[in-house]
Amino acid sequence: MHEQAPYLRFADELRKRIEDQEWTPGERLPSRAQLAEECGVTDGIVRRAQEKLIAEGVLTGRAGSGTYVAEPRERVRVVRSPERERTSGSAFEADMAALGKRATWESRSDAMVPAPADIAARLGIPEGDYCVRTTYEYLANDKPVQLSTSWEPYSITAGSLVVMPEAGPLAGEGVVRRMAEVGIKVTRAAERPEPGHADAEEANLLGIQKGALVTRIQRTYYSDGGRAVETADIVVPTALCEIVYDVSFGS
Amino acid sequence: MHEQAPYLRFADELRKRIEDQEWTPGERLPSRAQLAEECGVTDGIVRRAQEKLIAEGVLTGRAGSGTYVAEPRERVRVVRSPERERTSGSAFEADMAALGKRATWESRSDAMVPAPADIAARLGIPEGDYCVRTTYEYLANDKPVQLSTSWEPYSITAGSLVVMPEAGPLAGEGVVRRMAEVGIKVTRAAERPEPGHADAEEANLLGIQKGALVTRIQRTYYSDGGRAVETADIVVPTALCEIVYDVSFGS
DNA sequence: TCGAATTTGTGCGTATGTATC
DNA sequence: GGATACATACGCACAAATTCG
Numbered sequence: 001m002h003e004q005a006p007y008l009r010f011a012d013e014l015r016k017r018i019e020d021q022e023w024t025p026g027e028r029l030p031s032r033a034q035l036a037e038e039c040g041v042t043d044g045i046v047r048r049a050q051e052k053l054i055a056e057g058v059l060t061g062r063a064g065s066g067t068y069v070a071e072p073r074e075r076v077r078v079v080r081s082p083e084r085e086r087t088s089g090s091a092f093e094a095d096m097a098a099l100g101k102r103a104t105w106e107s108r109s110d111a112m113v114p115a116p117a118d119i120a121a122r123l124g125i126p127e128g129d130y131c132v133r134t135t136y137e138y139l140a141n142d143k144p145v146q147l148s149t150s151w152e153p154y155s156i157t158a159g160s161l162v163v164m165p166e167a168g169p170l171a172g173e174g175v176v177r178r179m180a181e182v183g184i185k186v187t188r189a190a191e192r193p194e195p196g197h198a199d200a201e202e203a204n205l206l207g208i209q210k211g212a213l214v215t216r217i218q219r220t221y222y223s224d225g226g227r228a229v230e231t232a233d234i235v236v237p238t239a240l241c242e243i244v245y246d247v248s249f250g251s
Numbered sequence: 252m253h254e255q256a257p258y259l260r261f262a263d264e265l266r267k268r269i270e271d272q273e274w275t276p277g278e279r280l281p282s283r284a285q286l287a288e289e290c291g292v293t294d295g296i297v298r299r300a301q302e303k304l305i306a307e308g309v310l311t312g313r314a315g316s317g318t319y320v321a322e323p324r325e326r327v328r329v330v331r332s333p334e335r336e337r338t339s340g341s342a343f344e345a346d347m348a349a350l351g352k353r354a355t356w357e358s359r360s361d362a363m364v365p366a367p368a369d370i371a372a373r374l375g376i377p378e379g380d381y382c383v384r385t386t387y388e389y390l391a392n393d394k395p396v397q398l399s400t401s402w403e404p405y406s407i408t409a410g411s412l413v414v415m416p417e418a419g420p421l422a423g424e425g426v427v428r429r430m431a432e433v434g435i436k437v438t439r440a441a442e443r444p445e446p447g448h449a450d451a452e453e454a455n456l457l458g459i460q461k462g463a464l465v466t467r468i469q470r471t472y473y474s475d476g477g478r479a480v481e482t483a484d485i486v487v488p489t490a491l492c493e494i495v496y497d498v499s500f501g502s
Numbered sequence: 503t504c505g506a507a508t509t510t511g512t513g514c515g516t517a518t519g520t521a522t523c
Numbered sequence: 524g525g526a527t528a529c530a531t532a533c534g535c536a537c538a539a540a541t542t543c544g
Binding site for chain 2: 531532533534535539540541542
C-alpha cells in the first residue's frame with residue numbers, strides 16, 4: 001500500500017476535529033501559521049489540506065479574513081416535471097411555496113440582442129437574428145439560489161404585450177402562458193443538465209465559493225409545431241439547490 | 252487591468268496551435284522539456300498550461316507516454332422521459348437504437364447485501380435490511396459509456412423469478428416489468444442529478460480522465476402505493492454522454 | 503526479460519498578489 | 524496605512540507509468 005501524503009493526513013485530522021465540534025459552523029479556524037506551528041506541519045501542508053476541505057464544502061476561505069467552518073445551508077428542492085407548466089404563476093414560486101419560503105426574483109431584459117451562434121442553433125434561427133435576452137436572479141427568502149439567462153426570438157413576440165418576459169400583464173407567468181397570448185401552443189420542453197464549476201461572477205452572485213460545483217441546464221421550449229420558442233441557460237449551484245426530475249408514467 | 256499569468260498565456264498559445272491543426276487529434280505533443288525549451292518558458296509553465304487544457308478536455312495526458320490532443324469523441328444522447336418505461340426492452344437499448352449503435356451491458360448481482368444507511372433511507376427500509384445489489388457497465392458499440400449500481404429490497408422479490416435483475420425470463424426488461432411480475436405496479440420515478448468528478452476507478456472503467464466531470468443520478472422507482480421499490484446511482488460521464496430530459500405536457 | 507531513459511503526475515515550499523481588519 | 528490572512532503562481536524534487544533497447 002501507498003503511504004498517504006502529509007497534506008491528506010492533515011486534511012483527515014482537520015475533518016475529524018471539525019466533526020468533533022472543536023470548531024462550530026461559522027466559526028473561524030486559527031490562521032494557517034498558527035495551525036502549522038501547533039500541529040508541527042508546514043504552512044504549505046495546512047494550505048493544501050484546507051484547499052481540499054474547501055473543495056469538499058467543509059470549509060470556506062475568505063481572503064484577508066480567515067478560514068471558516070462552512071455553515072450547513074439548507075438546500076432548496078427544485079422539482080422539474082410537466083406539472084410545473086400546468087399551474088398558474090411561475091414554477092419557481094411553486095417550488096418555494098412547497099418549502100414555505102418566499103420566492104422573489106430580479107430580472108433585466110434587453111430587446112434586440114443579436115443571437116450568438118450557439119443560441120441561434122438552439123433556437124433554429126440564423127446567427128445574428130434579434131432576440132430578447134433576459135437575465136434572472138432567483139431568491140428564496142431574499143437569498144440568491146439560482147441564475148438564468150433566457151433567449152427568445154424577437155420576431156415571435158414583436159409588437160405584442162408579451163415582448164418583455166417580466167413586463168406587461170403576464171409578467172412572471174412563464175413561457176407557456178405568454179406564448180399562448182400570441183397564439184403559440186407550447187407543448188414540450190427539453191432540459192439538458194451538464195455539470196460545471198462556478199466562475200468568479202456566478203460565485204459572487206450566488207454567494208458560493210468560486211469553482212463550486214453547479215449544474216448548468218440548457219432548457220428549450222418547443223411549440224406544437226416543433227419550433228423552438230425559447231431557450232435558457234440555468235445555473236443551479238449544488239450547495240444551494242437539489243434538483244429533482246419527477247417522471248410519472250401510467251401502466 | 253491585471254496582466255495575465257505566464258501559464259495562462261501559454262495555455263492560450265497551445266490552444267491556438269491545436270486549433271490551427273499543428274497537431275491533429277490523437278497526435279502526441281512534444282514532451283514538456285522540449286516544448287519548454289522551444290518556446291522559451293519553464294517546464295512548470297508548460298505543465299500548468301497543459302493541466303488547464305486537460306481539464307478543459309482539449310488534451311489528455313498519459314503518464315510515461317506523453318500528452319495527446321483529445322480525440323473529439325461523439326457523445327451518446329441519453330433521453331430520460333416517461334416514454335422510456337412504456338416500451339419493451341431496456342431504456343438504454345432504445346437510446347442506442349435511436350443512434351444506430353449496439354447496446355450491451357455487463358452486470359454482477361449480489362443478493363443479501365445489508366443496506367447502508369443512505370440507501371436504506373432512500374428505500375424507506377431499516378438500515379442493514381438485505382438488498383439485491385447489482386452493478387452495471389453499459390456499452391455502446393463495445394465502448395463503456397455509463398455505470399450504475401442498483402439496490403432492491405430483497406423482501407420484495409424474494410422467492411420469485413425476478414429476484415436477480417439480470418437473470419430469469421425478464422432479464423434486461425427493466426424495473427417496471429419485473430415488479431409487475433410480483434404484483435407491484437410501478438408508476439413513478441424520481442431522478443436527482445448532481446455534478447461530480449470521476450474517481451480513479453470510474454475513470455478507469457469509463458476510459459476517461461481522472462477527475463473528469465460526471466453527473467451522478469440518484470434514481471428511485473416508486474410503486475402506486477408510494478413505496479420505494481428500487482434505487483440506483485448512475486454515473487454519466489459528460490465527455491461521453493449527453494443527458495436530455497424530455498418534458499412533455501398537454502395544453 | 504529486464505533495466506535504463508523518458509514522460510507525465512503529485513506533493514511541497516517559497517514568493518508574490520490581494521482582500522480584510 | 525500597516526499588519527495579517529488567504530489566494531495564486533511558480534519551480535523543484537520525486538514518484539509512477541510507459542517505452543524501448
